[in-house]
Amino acid sequence: MSAATPRRKPFPVLDTDRLRLRRFAARDVDAMHGAFGNATAMWYWNSPRFKTRAETARLVRVLAKADGPQWWLAWAIARRRDDRCVGMINYHHREAGNGRLELGWILAPRHQGKGYAREAAAAVIRYCFNQLDTHRIEAMIVPENTVSIRLAESLGFRFEGGPIRDRWRADGKYHSVLMYGLLAGEER
Numbered sequence: 001m002s003a004a005t006p007r008r009k010p011f012p013v014l015d016t017d018r019l020r021l022r023r024f025a026a027r028d029v030d031a032m033h034g035a036f037g038n039a040t041a042m043w044y045w046n047s048p049r050f051k052t053r054a055e056t057a058r059l060v061r062v063l064a065k066a067d068g069p070q071w072w073l074a075w076a077i078a079r080r081r082d083d084r085c086v087g088m089i090n091y092h093h094r095e096a097g098n099g100r101l102e103l104g105w106i107l108a109p110r111h112q113g114k115g116y117a118r119e120a121a122a123a124v125i126r127y128c129f130n131q132l133d134t135h136r137i138e139a140m141i142v143p144e145n146t147v148s149i150r151l152a153e154s155l156g157f158r159f160e161g162g163p164i165r166d167r168w169r170a171d172g173k174y175h176s177v178l179m180y181g182l183l184a185g186e187e188r
């Protein structure tokens with residue numbers, strides 16, 4: 001490495017039984033377009049679906065640059081057996097001073113229903129509590145997203161309030177969300 005090359009911080013790779021949570025790479029674009037390009041999956045997300053693969057490629061390039069632990073970090077959720085990306089999990093709106101951050105999760109539809117989101121989220125929650133000095137993790141979920149609510153509750157999150165009115169805007173429309181919270185020590 002030349003003296004002028006900026007040094008990259010090591011990325012916090014997290015391994016679970018079936019998954020490796022790692023930095024995003026260009027090879028993940030098609031898999032992620034399965035999620036970000038999917039109208040059903042994105043109906044529950046706080047930004048509009050991507051109509052083109054190029055838009056997803058742009059986002060994947062941004063996600064791949066993150067080094068953490070700053071105010072956000074995204075992990076590609078990859079299967080350990082073939083390194084195939086099945087989705088994304090991220091934290092965002094991290095306020096280190098308050099020991100607080102928010103989690104987001106999304107899987108490409110063909111990889112849902114296999115327990116991957118729960119396995120990935122449990123690892124990220126452990127990392128946030130043990131390595132980032134986090135005390136409180138939040139998840140904002142639209143009331144219709146029963147799958148995500150079930151996932152959050154299975155991880156130990158508690159319903160704390162809402163609907164919080166017009167908290168998100170996607171596709172020019174405002175969406176109200178429920179607030180779920182998990183304190184250190186409550187995780188399952």
Ligand SMILES: CC(C)(COP(=O)(O)OP(=O)(O)OC[C@H]1O[C@@H](n2cnc3c(N)ncnc32)[C@H](O)[C@@H]1OP(=O)(O)O)[C@@H](O)C(=O)NCCC(=O)NCCS
Nearest residue numbers: 041044105106107112113114115116117118141147148151
């Ligand atoms: C929310 C989302 C990530 C959940 O994905 P998921 O794959 O359903 O979630 P899980 O990893 O918890 O999988 C659980 C399901 O897999 C099944 N499963 C199959 N094999 C399994 C295994 N080996 N281990 C655990 N669960 C397994 C479980 O029975 C469970 O189904 P159930 O909840 O009906 O009982 C996914 O629905 C999604 O991407 N939605 C669109 C985006 C979104 O809504 N994001 C959240 C915004 S707040």
